[in-house]
Amino acid sequence: MKKGILIFAHNNRQIDYARMSLVTGSLAKKNLGVPVSLATDPSTVEWMRESNIFDKASEIFDHIIIVNRPQENNNRKFFDGKENFVAPFNNGNRSSVWEITPYEHTLLIDSDYFVLSDNLSKYWQVDADLLIGSGYNDIVGESRTGYLDRYISDTGVKMLWATTVMFKKTQSTKIFFELVQHIKDNYRHFADVYRFNPLMFRNDIAFSVARHIMYGFEQDAEYSLPPIFSVTDKDMLYDVDANKFTFLITPTMNDQYCITTVKDKDVHIMNKQSISRNFDKLMELV
Amino acid sequence: MQEEFKKALDFSNFRQTYSIQRKNLKEKIDAKLTYGFNGGIFKIDRGLLNFVQMLIDQGRTEGVVILDINENPVLIDKLNEFKDEIFDRYFSTTLEYFEENQELKKSRSIEKLIDA
Numbered sequence: 505m506k507k508g509i510l511i512f513a514h515n516n517r518q519i520d521y522a523r524m525s526l527v528t529g530s531l532a533k534k535n536l537g538v539p540v541s542l543a544t545d546p547s548t549v550e551w552m553r554e555s556n557i558f559d560k561a562s563e564i565f566d567h568i569i570i571v572n573r574p575q576e577n578n579n580r581k582f583f584d585g586k587e588n589f590v591a592p593f594n595n596g597n598r599s600s601v602w603e604i605t606p607y608e609h610t611l612l613i614d615s616d617y618f619v620l621s622d623n624l625s626k627y628w629q630v631d632a633d634l635l636i637g638s639g640y641n642d643i644v645g646e647s648r649t650g651y652l653d654r655y656i657s658d659t660g661v662k663m664l665w666a667t668t669v670m671f672k673k674t675q676s677t678k679i680f681f682e683l684v685q686h687i688k689d690n691y692r693h694f695a696d697v698y699r700f701n702p703l704m705f706r707n708d709i710a711f712s713v714a715r716h717i718m719y720g721f722e723q724d725a726e727y728s729l730p731p732i733f734s735v736t737d738k739d740m741l742y743d744v745d746a747n748k749f750t751f752l753i754t755p756t757m758n759d760q761y762c763i764t765t766v767k768d769k770d771v772h773i774m775n776k777q778s779i780s781r782n783f784d785k786l787m788e789l790v
Numbered sequence: 791m792q793e794e795f796k797k798a799l800d801f802s803n804f805r806q807t808y809s810i811q812r813k814n815l816k817e818k819i820d821a822k823l824t825y826g827f828n829g830g831i832f833k834i835d836r837g838l839l840n841f842v843q844m845l846i847d848q849g850r851t852e853g854v855v856i857l858d859i860n861e862n863p864v865l866i867d868k869l870n871e872f873k874d875e876i877f878d879r880y881f882s883t884t885l886e887y888f889e890e891n892q893e894l895k896k897s898r899s900i901e902k903l904i905d906a
Contacts, residue, residue, distance in 0.1 A: 623821045631829030631862075645813055727831065727860060730821065750904060755806055762803050764810045765904045769818045 505672070507628055508566060508607035509533070509540040513615045514573050514594040515548045519582070519776045522552050522561070523783060525615040530564045530790040532611075532619040539566035541606055545573035564790070567606050571597060578705050583737035584777035585752070586759065598666065598707050599685035602678050612669040616779065617772045618749070623730065624668065624770065630727050633672045634680060636711055637665035638728035643735045643764065643771075644755045656709045657700040661716045662723055665732040666707040667772050676718075683714040734772040741778040744785040749773075807900050815890055822883045825876060830864030832856075834876045834883075842873045 509532045513521035522544060529540040542565045544552075549570065552558040561568060574596035581590050601612050611624060627635055640653040640663070656663050671677045687694050687710045695702035700709050716723065735741070739753040740761075748767040754760060773779055779786070823834040832838060838856075845854055851869045858864050866872045893906035 621818075621821065623824070626824065626826030626831070629826050629829060630831060641817070643814070644810060730824075733817065753810070755810075762806045762810070763900060763904055764807055764814070766814060767818075769814065769821070 505608045506606075507538045507609045507611075508605075509536065509538060509611045509613060510543060510601060510605050510607070511540065511613055511615050512543045512595065512598065512601075513548060514545055515551055516592045516594065518589060518591040520551075520555075520780060521615045521776075522548050523555070523557060524776065524779055526557060526560055526564055527779075527783070527786040527790060528613065528615050528618055532613060533564065534790075535619045535622050536611070536625050537622075538611075538625075539607075541565050541567040541569060543569045543571050543601075543604055546570060547573065569604050569606070571600065571604060576705065580704050582776065584775055585738060585740045593704065595707055596688060596705055598669075599681045599688065599710075601669075602671070602673065602681040605673070608673050610671055610673070612666075612671075614667045614772065616774065616776060617667050617732075617770065619770050620749075620766070621768050621770055624670075627670055627727075627729060632727045633674045633677050634715075635670040635727055635729045636715060637668045637730070637732045639663070639731040640665055641731035641733045643733065643739070643751065643753060643766070648736070648755065648757065656698060656712050660698045660700055661712055663708055664712045664715060664728070666711040667732045667734075668729045669711070670729060680714055680718050683717060684710045687713050732772050733766075733770060734774060735766075737774040737776070740775055741773055741782050744782050744789065746789075804900055804903070807903050808894065808897070811894055811903055811906070812891075815887070815894065819883055819887045822886075823879065824859075825879060827872065827875075828864050828866065830856075830858035830862055831860070832864075832876070833859050834880050839876060839880060842869060842876065845869060846873060 511525045511529055513525040515521050525542055529542060533540045552561055574594045576596045578593045578596060579590050580593045581588050609628065640649060642648045654663055688705060691705055692702045694713055698713055735751055738757055739751050741749060742752045743750040748765050749771065750765050752761040753764055755762060825832045825834050846869055852867060854866050854869045855863045856866055894903060897903040897906050
C-alpha cells in the first residue's frame, strides 16, 4: 500500500504557511521515511515562486497539489507571546483530503507540526482505517490544559486533535470525510446538538463529532494517534539547533517565562510568528 | 530580604524548568516504549516482558495471541522474535532514559538543564 504524508498550506497576509510546510515536510520525510505532498492554492504557489522557495518545495514534495483556497470568513486571534493579531484561518478544506491524496495510506499533518522522531511510523501497521490524534498534551502539563482542550464543549464529546490524522483510502473513510464536510456545511446545527461554540470553524471539533457519529455515538477505546504534544502561541520558539528546539514558555500564562527544550519528540508549535523568526535555522535542519 | 527572595524565585524558576524537562523526557521514553506489531500497539513494560518470557518458558512460542494496549487480540507467530525485539527496545530505551535523567539530576543551573 502506497504510504505518504500530506500537508495543507494556504497563506494569508500575516502567516506564511507555505514556508513553514517546507520545514515540516522535510522533517517528516526525513524522520518517517515516506514521501510528502503539499496541498496548496494558486495564490500561495505564486507567492512561493516570488519568494524563491518553489524550487525547494519541488525538491521536498513528491506532489504539489493545487486546490481551491477555502472561501470562508473564519478569522481568529493568534498570539505571538504577549502580542496578538487577527488573521484568517483558512483550514476548511481538510475534508477534501480523501479525494486529493495521492496515497492509499495517508498521514495528514498540520503545517506547524514538527516531526522530530519516528514515533508515528509505528502506526502505519495498526489495524484501523482511521486514526486521529487522541488529545492535547501541553508542554507544561495538566495545569495549563483546560476542559475545552479535552472536550468539544461543557457537555460534549471528547475532543480529538486533527493535527495528525492517518487514514486508509477505504469506503468507510470516504464516508467519514464526507460527514466532516457535512458537519462543516451545517456547523450551527451541529453546534446546537453538541453544544459547542460555533463562532469559529474548527477541524478538531468537526472530526470529533464525525467520529462520534460514525462509531455509533460511542466513545470507545479504539486505536488513535498519540496526543498532540503542543506549545501554545503564548509561548515562543526561541532557538533551534541540531534537532533541539528551545522554547520560552509561560507556565501560568502570564508575563513570567521559563526556558525549556524539546528534542527527538514531535511537537506542535502554535506560535507561527516565532517559527518564521527561526526559519533560517529550521531550514538548516532540512 | 530582597536578595533572598530573588534567590527563591531563581530556584523556583529552575525547578519549573527541571520539572518540564523531566516530563518531556518521560513522555519521549514512553513513546519509544510503544511498539506496533501485526496490527496492534503494545506498551513495552515489565508486565509484557514477564508475560512473554513466561510463555516462552512454558514452551508456547508459536501462534500465540496477546492482548495489546486496547485489549485487542494480536496474533504473534514467532514469540521468540517478538521477545528479542521488545527486550532490545526496552533495554536500549531505559538505558537512554537513565543517562538523560542522570544528566538532568546533575544539572545545577537552567543553562545546564537545557543542555542536558
